[in-house]
Amino acid sequence: MILxxxxxxxxxxxxxxxxxxxxxSFAQNSINNSKWKGVFLIPHxxxxxxxxxxxxxxxxxxxxxxxxxxxxTQQKDTLMIKKIAGPSPCTEQAQGRYRIEWFENGNKxxxxxxSDECEGRIGVFTVNPFERVRDKQ
Numbered sequence: 334m335i336l337x338x339x340x341x342x343x344x345x346x347x348x349x350x351x352x353x354x355x356x357x358s359f360a361q362n363s364i365n366n367s368k369w370k371g372v373f374l375i376p377h378x379x380x381x382x383x384x385x386x387x388x389x390x391x392x393x394x395x396x397x398x399x400x401x402x403x404x405x406t407q408q409k410d411t412l413m414i415k416k417i418a419g420p421s422p423c424t425e426q427a428q429g430r431y432r433i434e435w436f437e438n439g440n441k442x443x444x445x446x447x448s449d450e451c452e453g454r455i456g457v458f459t460v461n462p463f464e465r466v467r468d469k470q
Contacts, residue, residue, distance in 0.1 A: 368383065369464060370383075371461050372461045373400070375457055402416075414428065416451070424450075424451070428449070431444040444458045
């Protein structure tokens with residue numbers, strides 16, 4: 334009888350653990366296939382859009398002027414980037430790592446520099462938060 338309760342209790346614990354892992358895995362915010370607006374100070378304030386496709390980030394101004402094309406990967410709250418092209422003074426292939434701080438239920442984020450081969454980029458990317466742009470239906 335006691336063995337039966339222990340087995341039932343273990344089953345409940347295992348099911349609860351699996352559900353927790355599943356919920357936690359799906360709760361991670363992802364920037365893949367999303368669009369964000371913000372402001373870069375380059376050197377004056379410029380409205381920008383960050384358009385994250387599968388592995389490529391396209392950065393454009395409010396007037397659709399290209400600021401940069403960047404390869405990116407995201408692992409949990411860490412964003413790794415590598416410049417592909419664009420007019421910025423960063424050399425091509427310059428890599429950087431940033432921590433993503435999510436807020437307002439994943440509708441905004443702020444970047445915090447961890448390291449970057451292009452010193453000026455940290456100052457541009459980390460000054461202001463970014464707000465999600467919802468597609469118009």
